[in-house]
Amino acid sequence: MLGLQSKQNPIQNPHTISTAHMGPLRKLRRVIENCCTSGGPATMSPIGVRLSVQDRYVTIDNGILQLTLSKPDGIVTGVQYNGVDNLMEVLNKEDNRGYWDLVWSEPGSNGIFDVIKGTDFRIIAEDDNRVEVSFTRMWDPSLKGTLVPLNIDKRFIVLRGSSGFYTYAIYEHLEGWPDFDIAETRVAFKLRKDKFQYMALADNRQRIMPMPDDRLPGRGQQLAYPEAVLLTNPINPELRDEVDDKYQYSIENKDNKVHGWVSFDPPIGFWQITPSNEFRTGGPVKQNLTSHVGPTTLAIFFSAHYSGADLVPKFRGGEYWKKVFGPVFMYLNSSWIFTDPQLLWEDAKIQMQIEVDSWPYNFPLSEDYPTxxxxxxxxxxxxxxxxxxxxxxxxxxxxxxxxxxxxxxxxxxxxxxxxxxxxxxxxxxxxxxxxxxxxxxxxxxxxxxxxxxxxxxxxxxxxxxxxxxxxxxxxAPPRDGPTLWEIGIPDRSAAEFYVPDPNPNYVNRLYINHPDKFRQYGLWERYAELYPDGDLVYTVGESDYTKDWFFAQVTRKSDDQTSYIPTTWQIRFKLDTVYQNGSYKLRIAIASATYSELQVRFNNLNINPPHFSTGLIGRDNSIARHGIHGLYRLYSIDVKSVWLVEGENTIFLTQSRSTSPFQGIMYDYLRLEGPSGSDANERI
Structure with missing residues (x-):
């Protein structure tokens, strides 16, 4: 166990795991232990969980770690572990270390950032096996306009023999309370920057990270938007001329189960494990932030990232609402020796699987969390x-x-x-x-x-x-007739299309020769470089969508470089016969759109209005935030036979909105279907 203080005790711990899963996981964990040249498994703490309540702090100690929470705020002010007095950033104020927060607004108003601080403290459970504590903040009409109209109950749990702690929260909006929107809610942990400098999100997404100071003027140069910074004079010179951007580390919900940080001195891992997606919004492929420069690790429950206002809950007419977010598990592991961070990561993945297999947990005591x-x-x-x-x-x-x-x-x-x-x-x-x-x-x-x-x-x-x-x-998927031609793969992503190499001046080295090369900064600028004299033309039967279809239909700069102009792509194809008595169908599946309007014209670029228009769609912002998709949209366009001709045909796709470089469309898939009675062998 790398000297890992991490093993769950199935006898002492009410958090039990099925033996079918524990056998192979324990075997793998023993293999990881044997990678150490010295040291051995941590000795399980013989003591139970102890709770100490003082005037301003609550401390929970299980002999492996000590968790300190402010009282009655419920802010994580300290985590003591493996000889380190505090893993949290001691240079930050106490309310800027480990906290729940949200962004809310009254309808039509600007968002308000709120670090959630409790006003009342309660002990929910206290015995040798478990301590669960609660920090609540109740709303009443006198707080209208100053606090989000929610009752919030934040809870923390420490179990006997557990190398970590759990947190969850219950939000409640009572009937008749004011209308409001809530754009984001999450748990954030800010770790010590002098220790945690290696970040891991996946087997192929981990690296030494910049320091937070590297993003400040004098060390970093802000790029096209605030989150993206070019490291011009970083503390670690090996990171010079790289781009740092927290959105480069986003993950889809289905894959967002464990991520975190490693300290080398002493070797410690701090991991955020999410065992279930049931309390997240937007489905399995919704993208959220994870860990990023800070060092910061996040458990995001909902946000407008890669979706826009469509995924902002809006409460109107005094509706009743209650939801439980979590629990999520903050897992700690360590080695007695300096070691490869990959070993701590592998152990964290094992613990993640244990947590997933244990869901739903049997130890949270809120009546709103069903067994x-x-x-x-x-x-x-x-x-x-x-x-x-x-x-x-x-x-x-x-x-x-x-x-x-x-x-x-x-x-x-x-x-x-x-x-x-x-x-x-x-x-x-x-x-x-x-x-x-x-x-x-x-x-x-x-x-x-x-x-x-x-x-x-x-x-x-x-x-x-x-x-x-x-x-x-x-x-029965949408289908009217045989496929005449198709472009792409219908998988709700633009990843199969051509993603260019980044400008060598704006590189994140993690994504060089990486399957997620779309996460590089500034790829939208490569379009005009690849097509300097005209827009993309795709010829069915000759072109290859993996090489000849740019991953995003973006704007381009005007000739005087002072503004942006729309782009029009062409699809050229041949028809040997046009069936005058039948109806053709063009299916366009869109993987993402940002303040865009797609206009479709057949064989006449100048016809106005166009044969089809989506109108203004999308606030996904996936182009700027390095996502290969946002919200999925499918358009099925009736194509009149009089719009087509025997022989050469051209479909013009115009993205007509052009006030910024980040407006554009990512296509998922395009297909032209012939009339139902036409010969399927006519497929091009």
Whole structure:
């Protein structure tokens, strides 16, 4: 265990793990231990959990770590571990170390940043095995306009033999209270910059990071927006001329389970583990921040990043609302010797899997957090019916299947008030969604390789202990006729298209020769360099979308370099025959849009109005924030046969909004379908 003070004791600890999962995990952990040249496994603390309540502080000690919280604020002011008196940034004020926060506003007003400070302290549980404490802040009408109209209960839990601590919170808006919006809420931890300088987010996303001072004038130069800084004179000279930007370290919810920091002296890891996505919003591919320069680690529960206002909960008409966020686990591990940070990362991944397999936990004592016995499950098999792809049903291999609040087809990606429960179907379309909180849901799905969204046609009511078998359900993707041609892969991402190398003056070396090269800064500027004399032209049957279709349709600078102008892309294709009595269909799936308008014209660039327009769409900001997708949009355009000609045809795609370099569209997939009765062999 690298001398890791990390092992959970299944006897002393009410947080128990199934033996089926613990066997291989413990074996792997022993392999990691053997990588150490000295030292050995940590001795399990023989003492129980001890709580000390003083005038201004609450301290919880389990013999492995000591957690200090301000009273009654409930701010993490100190974490003592492995001989270090405080892992939190001691140079910061106490209320700027470890805290819950949110950004809220009254309708039509600017956002207010609020570090949530409790006004009352309670002991929920105190014995040798567990301490759970609560810090509450209650709202009343006298606080209107000064505090978000929510009752907030922040809780912290320390278990016997556990190398870490848990935190969760319950937010409640009572009926009749004022209207408000809440743009973001999260837990933030700011660690000591003199120790934590190595960050890890994934097996292939970890590195030595800049110091926070490197982002200040004199050491860093701000680029096109405040988050992006060119390191001109960093403290670590090896980082000179790199770009630092916190959005380069975003992760999709489905992959955002463990991330954190490593100290080399002494070797310590500080990890944020999120065992479930049920309390996050926007579905499995919603992107959120993780860890970044600070050193800072975040547990973000909802935000408008990569979505805009669509994922900002708006409370109107005095509606009642309550939601539990978390628990999340702050996990600590260590080695008795200087060691490769990869070993601490591997151990953190093992602990992450233990936490995931333990969900839902059996130890939080809030009545608003249901146990496994109080939850239900849904199972079934999803099949696909697309007669132009196969005469038989197709297994929905690797489909995303989930439960979210009732709504329209595809509404789950904008849903931001309730809970969501997602899984991946197996190769045969079989799925099981377990541990679902009671309530009414719709079942939604989408399948990589097929356009559109599926919604089950009945509301599903989950009750305690229920097991609902839906049997075979069938998704018929949008389809009117045979495919004449297609561009891209329908997977809600632009990653398959051409992503250029970055300008060598604006490089993050982590992403050189990396599958996520789209995370490099300034790629939007490469478009005009690649197409200096005209916009992109794609010829069906000759062009290769992996090389010839730029990943984002962005603006370009005007000739005098003082403004930005729209861009128009062309798709050229041949038709041997145009069926005058049939209807063609153009499907355009968009992976992201930012203050954009897509205008589509057929064989006539000057026709006005265009044959089709989306109108103004999107606030995803994925281009500026290095995301390869935002919110998914699908447009199905009826193409009149009189718009087409036998022989050479051209579709003009104009992104007409152009006031900044960050406006643009990322395409997911484009397909032209012929009339239903046309010959499928006409495919180009």
């Amino acid at each position: 496994i016995e109080q939850r239900g499950s849904v199972t079934g098999r999803l099949l696909i019916r697309d007669r132009h792809a196969d005469d038989d049903y197709i297994y929905a291999d690797s489909a995303y299947v989930g439960l979210a609040l009732p709504g329209d087809t595809g509404s789950w990606q904008r849903e931001c008030k309730g809970y969501q429960f997602w899984t991946r179907a197996d190769a045969f379309g079989n799925f099981t969604i377990s541990n679902v909180r009671t309530g009414d849901y719709n079942l939604y799905a989408w399948v990589p390789g097929f356009i559109g969204d599926y919604k089950f046609d009945a509301t599903i009511s989950i009750t305690s202990g229920c097991f609902i078998d839906l049997g075979d359900i069938v998704y």
